[in-house]
Amino acid sequence: MSLASVNLVTVEPASGRRRTRLDPALAGIGAVLVLLVLAAVLAPLIAPYSPDQGNILIANAPPSPAHLLGTDAVGRDIVSRLIYGARLSLLGPALIIALATTAGVTLAISAVWIGGWYDVVVSRVLDLLFAIPGLLVAIIAVAVLGTGLIAPVLALSLAYTPYIARVLRSVALRERRLAYIESVQLAGFSGWAICLRHLLPNVMPLIRAQATLAFGAALVDLAAISYLGLGVQPPTPEWGIMVSDGQASLLNGYPLESISAGFLIVVVVVLVNLLGDRFAIRAEEAG
């Protein structure tokens, strides 16, 4: 009996179902993120003020019971702008991850299943994409399509596709060679059925981990693009724009707009990465 086999000898509960232990850290992280998403969705209900209309008379007001984080250079309530800002700041990366994951999973699974020349071509294209910095692609896309949400989202989706696809391809390749995949092949199932019913579900924990980790990176990238003025345009509330807008006030001694928006970006990215790490550990345990 080796050390490894000690861990393999598991006494299962009679039901045979996986014991669902609630991981308190995971639950905490999840709760904070859910609250943030809820705040974004319900912004009109919970934001105390309009995000767009300021009162120039109270510009750069310090924190007060009426304005918990004060107001910005044109007198808009910072808390309200942060709450509304969560919408685009979270929607952008979510779109990127949805697109990149769909493309990455499709490419990786099809490459593994079809193999041969198709696999070689897909792998080379992914390598090439991986070598081009995402921000550079985004800047080119903005030059072609103009500023706004669409261009950076499309560009970053392209940039994150290899990030999802490359790791997935190598894991799916290992999975595909396992005997259970070969036996469903022998049973006569079509490639579609095998990929959708067997291959995909078994690499899902990895996809989840990769997508979560990519979300954090995409959020930072999008914020950077907004900060550079290439993404959505002011006065739209968005955290990257707020960091950028707040810069002038920061130098004048009113740092709260930049700092609070920057703080939210950091908090979300850290939480999402922690979540992704947990998922990655689980994926490893499952695989």
Add this chain to the structure above:
Amino acid sequence: MSAPLLELDRLAVRLPVHGELSTVIHDASFEIAAGEALGLVGESGSGKSMTARAIMRLLPPRAEISGSVSYLGQSVPGFSRSALRDFRATQIAMIYQDPRAHINPVRTNGDFLLEAMLAQGVRPAAARERAVGLLAQVGIADGGRRLRQYPHQMSGGQLQRIMIAAALVTSPRLLLADEPTTALDVTTQAEVMAILGDLRVERGLALLFITHDLDLAAAVTDRMAVMYAGMIVEIGSSQTIHQDALHPYTVGLLRSRPKIGSRARIWVIPGRPVSAFEAGPGCVFAARCPYATGRCRTERPGLREVERQLVACHRAEELKGSVSFSAEAAISD
């Protein structure tokens, strides 16, 4: 009989399993004399490899042990750090089932073999010469060329020979071999066993041979201990055990292997092998034993002498020679 080289007395090991300390070895006692080959036979979860690890003091950090392991009368768990290093470096060596997992793939065989000698201050030329000599002893003739090659250029059998040669570098007195031939083809297994046999004769090397294969252990060892669920259930002369096993588990195990030249349906021990922490309070084999009585399920039998063997079975005398298992196919583990 001279003082034993290695002596285990009521060695018990507890390990964290699912967060709780669980017993993985119960009161294992045996001794190995200088030059003797002892087989430690068992299925998965029997604790045979864990016993070897306990001897080498290679248990995980949270493991608890009780009882004693002594080497030439000195307590191994009591060794100081430097004494332990010296013990592992010069007295005892270990070879494993999967040599590839224990050799650095990016270094040459020569790097691997010479490392210990160079660390002891042997000059490189002399070390190489010695390594080539050791390779010749394990049946590798073109040692000079092999030293320049990498592990992936070797077959499994060749690599296991290199592991044996590496184990011999420090001229140990005891070799722990943990399923060293399980991953090899039968013809290669025969060669590796022949090499180990020759080395025992030439060097007076004692061998603790860990295996799941009762027939192999019976063929190559002087005595053997049969382990089940962390407990030694029978120990004695290999030949005697192979012919007249007393413990129902040993009898069942021997007869559940098909024998060449006989098509008779083989016997089936019902159920699957369990680990020590899954066994009940009584005899560890009671749940699978067709002869278990109420006493067997509540009172754990210790090893006692019956007909020159040591056996842990309450009913050893009355069952002697009459144990049989069903050959029923539907029995599932």
Add this chain to the structure above:
Amino acid sequence: MISQQHHQLGPADPAGPPILQVRGLRKVFKIRSEGSRRTENLVAVDGVSFDLPPSGSLGIVGESGSGKTTVARIIAGLEQPSAGTVLVGGSPLARRRRRRRRRVQMVFQDPYSSLDPRQTILAGLDEVLRLHTKSGKSGRRARALELLHQVGLDERHENLRPRSLSGGQRQRVAIARALACGPEVLILDEAVSALDVSVQGQVLNLLAELRTQIQVAYLFVSHDLAVVQQVTDDTIVMHRGRVVEAGPTDAILTSPADDYTRRLLAAVPRPGWKPSRRADGG
């Protein structure tokens, strides 16, 4: 040359024409040798021919590198042969899926990877039955339970996932899944090699028992002579891609004609065994 001829195995055709006919099978793998761009040809299987009668049982014995698993994989349709033919029930193993393929099923060596870890036992069987039968849900469940009973499992196991099963139970499920396709040939590729000795015996007896109950021919691939003897009528011995000896299993084990077969037999440990040492083998 023995491996070139066609071996007539088994009793003289009591059950009609062979269910499996293998002729002149050859498989060449192209391997890229280290540090060079040239590819070398590795002949894994060369001139292998044999017949398997319906409900017969043929062992393929050999060590690693003998080509035995490659032969099995070609017959299953998992590899394409470089030359030679495989006829199942008289017709070639076409690429067409489903109906053709289900006639040959395979049980693999590693019990830990041979079942989908996410699928319950019943779901795995049901999936296969849905593809190959027209029965409704209750009919399929009844058939699935019948299959489970045949391999020594029962209702208690139907909703478990593979991780809750022991190695022996997993191989039983793999056998049940293969049988669910209604195959005429069941390939068992080292199917009991990874099991503990006491469990191996259970599965061997099960395989022997199943043959008396259902119409299926075994192609039993193994390195283990004693195990092959338990479940086969005839055996071919392979060495370096070729068949070196073929005939009734008992005859091969008791009076081997070929040198290599003799060496294999001599290497089987037994009391009083003196392992022999060749110069620089392995």
